[in-house]
Amino acid sequence: MKKRTPIVALVAACSLAALLAISACAPQEQQAATGTADDQQEQTVQDQTAEETEKDDAAEQDTAPEEPSVQRDPADPPNATVSLSDDSDVSASPLPCSSTMTFEQDDEPMTVTTDAPHPVQYEASGMPALSASGSTRAIARFDEPAIRAEVVRYLESDISEAAAIAGSVHDISASDVIGEVIDSQVTDGTISFNVEGGYRYALEVGFDSGTAIYVFTVAA
Known part of the structure; x- marks a missing residue:
């Protein structure tokens, strides 16, 4: 004897399965999106650090003291x-x-x-x-x-x-x-x-x- 399932119950079951599938996929997509944002933020920090290092090096070169020139004692004969x-x-x-x-x-x-x-x-x-x-x-x-x-x-x-x-x-x-x-x-x-x-x-x-x-x- 064949058992018949009501259409309403069948539709409800299909809807429940679809919701479960969406729920399973959503965290992975969110995690992937979050990972991409973290990588971008890390790259931005690295770029800023490199620029700051270059600026510091340039500042050190600009402010480096010049070596004093050695002048001959006027009492000594010319070299x-x-x-x-x-x-x-x-x-x-x-x-x-x-x-x-x-x-x-x-x-x-x-x-x-x-x-x-x-x-x-x-x-x-x-x-x-x-x-x-x-x-x-x-x-x-x-x-x-x-x-x-x-x-x-x-x-x-x-x-x-x-x-x-x-x-x-x-x-x-x-x-x-x-x-x-x-x-x-x-x-x-x-x-x-x-x-x-x-x-x-x-x-x-x-x-x-x-x-x-x-x-x-x-x-x-």
């Missing part, structure tokens, strides 16, 4: 550099010897004289040196323009012989080694002259602020 004209990358800083410098201090002129050994009274080892084969043009530059100069050269072998007789290079008398004045030109504050290996060179240089002697050697 010097000698290079070979055919190879400007090879240079030496001559050793400053005696000097007399005049400058103003508290609106009053002051002159400072520094005594040092004669150019022949230094050990060759450790002295600023260049190397040259044959006669080579050299250029001396200063951080204050040179206005006059005299260049004297001494044979290193003569200095060694005099030191052997005197007992040490420090005991040599200036008259024990005869120097030779060589030609030099002062142009635009620099000094140019020829150098040869085996000689020691002494530069007596005049500046507006005073005079100074520099020494270096040239190896063969």
Whole structure:
């Protein structure tokens, strides 16, 4: 015997099933929507943090203190550099010897004289040196323009012989080694002259602020 279900009951059952299905799907859609919003919020925070970091870095660079420039003591002779004209990358800083410098201090002129050994009274080892084969043009530059100069050269072998007789290079008398004045030109504050290996060179240089002697050697 077939049992008949009333139409009203059947419709009610279908409606209940549909409601249950919708209820089961709704939390998942809401959770997915919520997750998307959270991701967007997190990305926004990261972008803001990156922008703030860049701004902080830029501010630190703008406010970084500048390193103070080191100025030469006016009582010291001008700094010097000698290079070979055919190879400007090879240079030496001559050793400053005696000097007399005049400058103003508290609106009053002051002159400072520094005594040092004669150019022949230094050990060759450790002295600023260049190397040259044959006669080579050299250029001396200063951080204050040179206005006059005299260049004297001494044979290193003569200095060694005099030191052997005197007992040490420090005991040599200036008259024990005869120097030779060589030609030099002062142009635009620099000094140019020829150098040869085996000689020691002494530069007596005049500046507006005073005079100074520099020494270096040239190896063969």
